[in-house]
Amino acid sequence: MRLYNTLTGEEKEFAPADGKTVKMYVCGVTPYSSTHVGHALSYVVFDTLRRYLEYQGYQVRHIQNFTDVDDKIIQRAQEAGISEDELTERYIDDYFRTMDALNIQRAEAYPRATQEIGPILDTIGNLVDKGYAYPAGGDVYFRVNRKEDYGKLSHRSLEGMIAGARVQVDEDKEHPMDFVLWKGAKPGEPSWDSPWGPGRPGWHIECTAMSLRYLDYPLDIHGGGQDLIFPHHENEIAQSEAHTGIQPFAHHWVHNGLLQLGEDKMSKSLGNLVSVEEALATYSADALRTYFLSSHYRSPLQYSDEGSAAMERSMDRFRHALRPATEDEAAIEATNQGQEPLDSDPYLERFMGAMDDDLNTPQAIAALFDLARDINRERGAGRSVKAAQSRLREMGGILGLTFEEPAARNDELAAKPFIDLLVSTRTELRQARQFELADRIRDQLASQGVMLEDSAQGTTWRYQRSA
RNA sequence: GGCGACGUAGCCAAGUGGACUAAGGCGGAGGUCUGCAAAACCUCUAUUCGGCGGUUCGAAUCCGCCCGUCGCCUCCA
Incomplete structure (x- = not known):
């Protein structure tokens, strides 16, 4: 390099x-x-x-x-x-x-x-x-x-x-x-x-x-x-x-x-x-590391809370890209033998080329985001992204990223059973098509920083960290 | 005063002579999906790179001047 x-x-x-x-x-x-x-x-x-x-x-x-x-x-x-x-x-x-x-x-x-x-x-x-x-x-x-x-x-x-x-x-x-x-x-x-x-x-x-x-x-x-x-x-x-x-x-x-x-x-x-x-009380290590590496190391970097929050939001793309295949996706993938798995080699080449160029981490990170988008797109199309996912982990690892969901704080752990209860109650309301009540629960949880996501596999929730 | 760096979209930030019709992220607009959302994905969001001149077939990229910002010269990652 x-x-x-x-x-x-x-x-x-x-x-x-x-x-x-x-x-x-x-x-x-x-x-x-x-x-x-x-x-x-x-x-x-x-x-x-x-x-x-x-x-x-x-x-x-x-x-x-x-x-x-x-x-x-x-x-x-x-x-x-x-x-x-x-x-x-x-x-x-x-x-x-x-x-x-x-x-x-x-x-x-x-x-x-x-x-x-x-x-x-x-x-x-x-x-x-x-x-x-x-x-x-x-x-x-x-x-x-x-x-x-x-x-x-x-x-x-x-x-x-x-x-x-x-x-x-x-x-x-x-x-x-x-x-x-x-x-x-x-x-x-x-x-x-x-x-x-x-x-x-x-x-x-x-x-x-x-x-x-x-x-x-x-x-x-x-x-x-x-x-x-x-x-x-x-x-x-x-x-x-x-x-x-x-x-x-x-x-x-x-x-x-x-x-x-x-x-x-x-x-x-x-x-x-x-x-x-x-900073770590609010933002994940991944978000902070990505923030620090988002400008070239020899340039000065403006630090702000908003900047950290923006990076925290962008980390979701990676975390989503790395979610394991759902049963449906796995089934589609198994039957779709003819489709080529997503090729991540070009992204690794871009990444290495950037890192070789005086540690150009901003461009290396850009390659990471592009690969994540490609994974998110192609998994929906039924292509195998398994190898691409481990490639993304490998590249992120060089930047010291873990892609882990931020660990829950103690107060959040204590609240978990109650949130689970509200979420399952809401699921029953939705099944009964009582959407008004269900939406009210979702909105009120959101105002407490608990974000709900419905999917075919059920409802998941997480804490909103980026203020 | 001396030395050095920088000024790119609403914000952060790459690119430093030709494939730039200028990465990537955040934000914004529209769309797909959804009971509605969220997330994800798709499209759009700088005819232009602080200003003015110059060099060149060609400049965001080189040179000069001007304007503005910052760092070091003192403890500091």
């Missing part, structure tokens, strides 16, 4: 260096607040990339970090009156719970910065020894001037960055863009001993140490949100290449566009967050 590489700004044919195993490092979260839909978008994208690579026969070694020590974590923990560990544990649990709910496959390992202090100190020590870093005022800084190609990922120059003005002046730094590898501890902060005094790792160094330890360089894919390109990934490249001398640090840099909420990007500092938990 062709895959865009942020470093070169071009699409490039992707294949793992060893031809078999893809080493994929994806930047994880800093766990100090609830997992939001922007995170969900990003991890759905990388999960889909991984699933597609696996579908093509590669083995994917996926490593993802937790940066579980930083200023915000310390601040939040103090505000809440709990330890940093308690706080991060809580949000790491939240992360796994919501990602599982979104059907995101787990990485091979989730190393945490606080549990990798040894390798981090080794990395910093080596950078100091090589002259790429220097201690100053209890901190240790990376010397950006020593790395000739600093700025190559974000495509900017040191001059340009300084011209940008908003660079903090720091007495201890040799150059304003030097960034911290090790932060000297202030009173009350969590700290670890180091050759430069007690302190904690800076933001970027953990990824350098952990990607080296768990995957070894060069990585095949390094990923994250576009907001990580600078400074995080820029600094990671600088550190990692300086540390090992191995270039490139990563063959392919993959960055997803950011989710927009209304006019603005959704971000922690703006406080305009929608948690995944909230």
